[in-house]
Amino acid sequence: MDERKWLFDLLNVEEQQLSEKQLNILQAAIEMFAEKGYAATSTSEIAKRAGVAEGTIFRHYKTKKDLLLAIVKPTLFQSVAPFLAKKFVKDVFENEYEHYEQFVRAVFKNRYEFVKTYLPAIRVLWQEMAFHSDIKVQFQTIFINHVYDKFKQIVEHFQQKGELALLPPETIIRLTITTIAGFLATRFLIMPDYPWDDEQEMERTIQFLMNGLKA
Amino acid sequence: MDERKWLFDLLNVEEQQLSEKQLNILQAAIEMFAEKGYAATSTSEIAKRAGVAEGTIFRHYKTKKDLLLAIVKPTLFQSVAPFLAKKFVKDVFENEYEHYEQFVRAVFKNRYEFVKTYLPAIRVLWQEMAFHSDIKVQFQTIFINHVYDKFKQIVEHFQQKGELALLPPETIIRLTITTIAGFLATRFLIMPDYPWDDEQEMERTIQFLMNGLKA
DNA sequence: CATAAAAGTGAGTGATTACTCACTTTTATT
DNA sequence: AATAAAAGTGAGTAATCACTCACTTTTATG
Numbered sequence: 001m002d003e004r005k006w007l008f009d010l011l012n013v014e015e016q017q018l019s020e021k022q023l024n025i026l027q028a029a030i031e032m033f034a035e036k037g038y039a040a041t042s043t044s045e046i047a048k049r050a051g052v053a054e055g056t057i058f059r060h061y062k063t064k065k066d067l068l069l070a071i072v073k074p075t076l077f078q079s080v081a082p083f084l085a086k087k088f089v090k091d092v093f094e095n096e097y098e099h100y101e102q103f104v105r106a107v108f109k110n111r112y113e114f115v116k117t118y119l120p121a122i123r124v125l126w127q128e129m130a131f132h133s134d135i136k137v138q139f140q141t142i143f144i145n146h147v148y149d150k151f152k153q154i155v156e157h158f159q160q161k162g163e164l165a166l167l168p169p170e171t172i173i174r175l176t177i178t179t180i181a182g183f184l185a186t187r188f189l190i191m192p193d194y195p196w197d198d199e200q201e202m203e204r205t206i207q208f209l210m211n212g213l214k215a
Numbered sequence: 216m217d218e219r220k221w222l223f224d225l226l227n228v229e230e231q232q233l234s235e236k237q238l239n240i241l242q243a244a245i246e247m248f249a250e251k252g253y254a255a256t257s258t259s260e261i262a263k264r265a266g267v268a269e270g271t272i273f274r275h276y277k278t279k280k281d282l283l284l285a286i287v288k289p290t291l292f293q294s295v296a297p298f299l300a301k302k303f304v305k306d307v308f309e310n311e312y313e314h315y316e317q318f319v320r321a322v323f324k325n326r327y328e329f330v331k332t333y334l335p336a337i338r339v340l341w342q343e344m345a346f347h348s349d350i351k352v353q354f355q356t357i358f359i360n361h362v363y364d365k366f367k368q369i370v371e372h373f374q375q376k377g378e379l380a381l382l383p384p385e386t387i388i389r390l391t392i393t394t395i396a397g398f399l400a401t402r403f404l405i406m407p408d409y410p411w412d413d414e415q416e417m418e419r420t421i422q423f424l425m426n427g428l429k430a
Numbered sequence: 431c432a433t434a435a436a437a438g439t440g441a442g443t444g445a446t447t448a449c450t451c452a453c454t455t456t457t458a459t460t
Numbered sequence: 461a462a463t464a465a466a467a468g469t470g471a472g473t474a475a476t477c478a479c480t481c482a483c484t485t486t487t488a489t490g
Contacts, residue, residue: 019467037346039254043448053469058449060467123345130342130404131252140406167419175423178397179390186389189345191355204382208390212427234437258478268439273479275437 006117024050025057030071034120038068038128072128072135075121076142082110083147092154100158101210108180108202115184123189148173165215172213179209221332239265240272245286249335253283253343287343287350290336291357297325298362307369315373316425323395323417330399338404363388380430387428394424 004023018026028050032041043064047054061067082088097103115122129136148170155169164172183205187196219238233241243265247256258279262269276282297303312318330337344351363385370384379387398420402411 021468035346037252037254039252040346042446044446054448055450055470056468059469062449064448127342127345130338131250131255171416171419174397174401175394175420178393178401182389182393182397186393201386204386205390208427211429212423214426236438257476259476269478270440270480271438274439277479279478 021050021052021056022060025052025060025067026071029067030120030124033068033071033128034123038064038124039131043067068124068128068132069135071121072125073138075118075125076135076139078114078118079122079125080142080147081114082107083150089150089153093157100155100163100213101206103154103158104176104180104206104209108206111180112184112198112202115188119188159215162215164213167213175213176209179205179212236265236267236271237275240267240275240282241286244282245335245339248283248286248343249338253279253339254346258282283339283343283347284350286336287340288353290333290340291350291354293329293333294337294340295357295362296329297322298365304365304368308372315370315378315428316421318369318373319391319395319421319424323421326395327399327413327417330403334403374430377430379428382428390428391424394420394427 004027025046028046029041032046032049043057044054046067047057050057057067061070077084091097092103097106125135129139151173152169155164155172158164159166159169159172183202187198187201219242240261243261244256247261247264258272259269261282262272265272272282276285292299306312307318312321340350344354366388367384370379370387373379374381374384374387398417402413402416
């Protein structure tokens with residue numbers, strides 16, 4: 001019926017019911033913010049692309065910034081979604097993942113699919129984080145409160161098992177994240193037109209990471 | 216006398232003589248573009264911060280975009296400066312660097328100082344590359360023509376010496392660059408307020424990289 | 431010192447901006 | 461079917477935008 005289940009999923013608003021026009025507005029805003037940036041995109045352009053009157057935008061979002069936040073906030077949460085799941089750490093400790101490599105593989109694959117699916121919205125989040133300190137602070141807060149602590153437990157768990165080098169956990173976390181994020185940024189942002197063999201390149205990246213981190 | 220040698224160095228305009236007011240304009244533009252972004256910064260704001268009349272900006276730069284390019288182009292070249300030096304590859308082959316690790320160390324240290332010194336201008340380059348396809352194309356062109364080929368020769372050299380894993384050179388280049396860039400981005404953009412021990416963290420990063428890439 | 435070129439100025443301009451509001455249309459509720 | 465609430469509209473508005481231009485000041489050159 002509607003090819004925009006992804007918008008529902010991303011914005012996590014399955015319970016609320018957004019009208020067709022509201023979805024048009026959000027989709028147009030995501031696309032144009034991703035292409036030209038928030039500041040360089042006018043509300044009249046968004047209205048035109050969405051096929052609505054300019055006043056309709058302000059009926060639903062008090063300001064242009066509110067429209068940006070309606071896109072950015074859910075994307076921010078989805079970016080770290082695996083770590084927000086309550087049973088996530090328990091899964092790791094109860095031998096859902098026997099080795100750090102399996103854990104990394106699962107996260108990598110999962111985030112690869114996420115970036116592939118929601119690329120435009122993710123672009124908007126990362127681009128505008130540089131200009132809006134409130135968004136950057138929200139990101140840092142969520143990372144510290146919900147991602148860092150859990151990640152640290154997991155790293156220490158595998159260090160005790162003798163799988164990982166005895167570096168400070170924050171260093172291992174940083175190297176893990178920048179290695180994965182480095183691949184995704186290169187693949188989807190910097191060189192999206194290069195003929196990648198994704199499976200193979202991800203495999204090489206994981207081997208590199210595990211060699212680099214092993215005890 | 217003047218504490219702005221860095222501006223001369225960055226913009227690589229030692230021969231031309233820029234007036235005091237021109238330097239004020241460039242400095243103000245770099246700072247404001249870095250903070251708020253190009254599109255969100257008005258020429259009247261730049262003039263105010265630079266202490267000049269708005270017309271003075273347009274006396275030197277035909278359009279606002281020209282002012283952006285006057286900042287971005289030299290920064291783009293400086294970003295890959297080590298690879299642009301003619302004798303760079305020869306240095307590597309003639310045992311200036313006996314091991315890949317020494318080469319990586321030299322590049323890492325060099326680019327660390329570069330980012331530390333010119334951070335605002337580098338922010339502008341990377342932020343606006345996302346919105347201006349002409350800038351992105353320039354970057355890709357320079358990378359392919361001046362960086363990639365030389366880097367590839369160096370990697371193959373150390374692969375033949377048996378120091379590096381026999382992965383495709385482009386994969387080794389990617390992993391090397393994203394590991395270094397990942398540290399610099401985390402250190403200077405994402406978490407600039409975290410109390411880093413730069414020396415130690417760079418050392419760990421190099422060990423990680425070499426372990427990950429060794430044959 | 432004379433003269434011209436270059437640098438600097440700021441009021442002015444038409445276009446565009448985010449946003450408002452009185453009004454119409456659609457949807458939900460009884 | 462009646463009524464109210466919600467959604468949608470588009471002309472209108474004050475502010476701001478990048479940029480121009482006639483003019484003044486500074487600098488370089490013989």
